[in-house]
Amino acid sequence: MSRKPGSYYLDISGHSIKPQTDLFEFSADFLESLSLDPSAHIQSAAAQTVLTRHPSFLELQVDVKVQGEMACSRCLKMLPLAEEKNDLYIVKFWSDAPPSDDDPNLLWLHKGEVSMDLTPVFSDLLMQVLPQRFTCTEEMVPKPCDLQVLEKLKDISIGN
Numbered sequence: 001m002s003r004k005p006g007s008y009y010l011d012i013s014g015h016s017i018k019p020q021t022d023l024f025e026f027s028a029d030f031l032e033s034l035s036l037d038p039s040a041h042i043q044s045a046a047a048q049t050v051l052t053r054h055p056s057f058l059e060l061q062v063d064v065k066v067q068g069e070m071a072c073s074r075c076l077k078m079l080p081l082a083e084e085k086n087d088l089y090i091v092k093f094w095s096d097a098p099p100s101d102d103d104p105n106l107l108w109l110h111k112g113e114v115s116m117d118l119t120p121v122f123s124d125l126l127m128q129v130l131p132q133r134f135t136c137t138e139e140m141v142p143k144p145c146d147l148q149v150l151e152k153l154k155d156i157s158i159g160n
């Protein structure tokens with residue numbers, strides 16, 4: 001089987017009934033290929049997968065962890081980033097024709113496959129892992145953002 005560089009494949013050929021744990025570390029090239037928040041500076045990003053075999057399907061637990069820095073959405077100060085996201089997938093097998101299914105947590109594989117490409121699953125989770133709104137924490141009193149807003153309000157009132 002030809003494998004694209006930067007793709008992440010999980011070996012599913014084993015027969016152990018014990019859960020199978022695998023670890024994937026994401027390359028800088030892969031992270032750059034995703035449309036992540038441009039201010040995000042990711043130092044490490046990895047996923048752990050736990051595959052459990054059932055008689056007619058596979059259960060796949062995916063846990064994505066990202067560490068680095070990202071800019072505060074209000075004051076643009078760089079803040080430490082440590083995010084984690086996990087999701088559970090059911091993998092089923094088809095033999096005649098690939099079923100069409102809209103459930104994002106249901107993955108279909110041809111029954112002859114011995115590995116599965118998890119690149120799309122990892123891409124999706126990494127896109128979701130970064131917070132939509134990332135601001136300075138409440139413990140910082142006063143918040144740098146609030147000081148900045150106060151300064152701006154002062155400027156506006158002076159301007160008037």
Ligand SMILES: [Zn+2]
Nearest residue numbers: 072075136145
């Ligand atoms: Zn801030």
